[in-house]
Amino acid sequence: MKITAQVKLLPASAHDADALVATLRACNRAANAASQVAFAKDLKRRNVLQEAVYHRIKADFDLGAQAAVRTVKKVCDAYATFKANLRAGNYGPEGSKRRIRAESKPVRFRETSAQPFDDRMLTWNLDTRTVSVWTVAGRLKGIPFVCSPEAMRLLAQRKGESDLVMRDGMFFLIATIDIPEPEVSGPDGFLGVDLGIVNIATTSDGRIMSSRQVNRYRQRKRDLRGTLVFPGRDPLPDTGQVFQTDTPRGAFSSMHELLGDDVVALGGVPGFLAPLALEDTSRAFGALLLELARLHSWAFAQLGAFVEYKARRAGVAVVHVDPRNTSRQCSECWHTHRTNRVTQARFVCRSCGIVLHADHNGSRNIAHRADAAWQRGAVNHPRTP
Template sequence: MKLVVQVKLLPTPVQATALEATLRACNRAADHASAVAHTTGVQTRNDLQKAVYAEVKEGFGLSAQPAVRVVKKVVDAYAALRANLRAGNLGPANSKRYRTAAGSPITFRPLAAQPFDDRCLSWQFDARTVSIWTVRGRLRGIAFAAAPDQLKTLIAYRKGESDLLFRDGAWFLIATCEVPDPAVYEPVDFIGVDRGIVNLATTSDDTNYQGRGLSRYRRWQARKRTELQAKQTRSATRRLKRRAKKEQRHAIHINHVISKEIVAVAQRTGRGIAVEELGGIRERVRLRRDQRATLSSWPFHQLGQYLAYKARRAGVPFLEVDPAYTSQRCPRCGHTEKANRPTRDHFSCRRCGLAGPADLVAGVNVRNRARSAWAFVTMPVATAPIRA
């Protein structure tokens, strides 16, 4: 599996100035290549490189390999744009957002991240330094800081490009690592995980991770955001950006904690993990206006991603199951009815009388569906006898 390891660079002022000049030159060159790609419609790597290589290299002071990396960055950006347009992530074809994205060339921020391969950047792990190409020559001995686990992963598994990134006044390198997948064991059972808004996650073991604290924190952030937006000053805009990043980091931390604990329990008990497949839920669900912001900021997809990759890294079986009627189906008798869930928090079967927390019932149904799905997937294929 692919992992990324982020390390912090510790350049001197002179080195930082050279790194900044390099990012600015690379992104100006990327803007030029993007304009050519949009105007001519040439967006494949080889054809675009033939069209702009000489201009990018000579006009922006880039060496051969950085020029190639710039072209590749532009090609990847247009490939991502086409994928988003096809998937409908930018709205229908007649929407303003779609027309704006498709009708204008992609632009790059002056200090947007720039990928470097092993010809442009090398690591000296013993000295904890890197050597990197810049528009002002090769910079050697740039120190970096990394935790022992990060350094161990870099030494053993680093492969491919590393991105140079400037964020919040600091320099970082984001390295790609190819970590081998451990063998997935045969689970003795599954832990069903029901994701929600009031309760971020509820497992079939009756472990409840409440979202009350996150919701309260986000409401408080929304009030502060409204106050700052009313000021309409530059300093207020800067503070808004910092607050948005802080809120995002807070939600990421909570999802990491929840997913790490669930995966640890599954690994310790020899079980797998099952979640509901919730893709496209924002398009399927119709909500009141006052509920839309809550659903849009609900980090269920991120939690599912963290569960999936942490489970894969630990060799824990992971399944996504059909979410239909998991909160309305009785796990004991199988009776499914909307009236089985009289309120958001409570479940009461109209046929057999089974009652309990609705999220727990949903988690148990997810677990039961995972049992059936795993049995079907691992069922040996029957072969018909061969007749002469």
């Protein structure tokens, strides 16, 4: 599986920083020129596009040979991603105004968009924690970088490309590392995870992770924006979304990642990793349309992606199940009725009389469904040792 490691560059002088900025601008201007040719002549394959634009962008934008090759590949990858988004319907149905507008113009790159560097353009020295990088102003040697111990461990296995990124005047290198995927243990019961709005995640062993703090903050900011927006004035940025996504624990973490860490940790004890059962959120959304505004306050798909990604790294199996009626079905006797859920937080079975926290009951149902699906072979089993 592919993972990334991020490091922060510390240019020693203004000259080095200016050279990095100039390199990003030159590469992205060259990418825009190549993109126009690819769009006008329908040259989306790397070999044919490189033959058409290589010498031009190398001369016009003062790029080295490898930089020109990486820039052409970047353009072709962007068109491949654009085509995949069209097939997935992310620009709307065929014939819609948004899709027509997207298809009517070439892919554009910002002047500070990320630029890929291969091992001919970028050399890592992990012993001294420095890099040597090609720029339009010549090769810069001995640029220091800082990163977490985990990133250093991953960089020791690095091969291939790294992306140069500029954010808020700071420079970062994001290296892609291909690591072997750990073998997944055979299941011996599942840890069910119920996703919600009041409680962002509840597990079948009784752990409840509340979203109260973030929801309060977002509501306060939403009310504040409503009092400050005037006609003809741009709306204020949604700082609640930034808070939700970027609340830090460590240098490069986020709230969703924290929850992902906690959920995966709950599935692991010494010598055993419990498989995880998650809701199929594409089906869960339909049942929550009345809460649409609040629902968009939480990125359930992003949280699920974090959990699944971390579970794969830890060798934990993940199964997605249909969440329909998990809040109405009793996890003890399987009796299903809408009156079983008395309140948002209280579940009382009308058949057997058991009383549970409603989200805990739902997470237990999810765990049961995952176990049943696994037993009858209704899921794609990961490889086992």
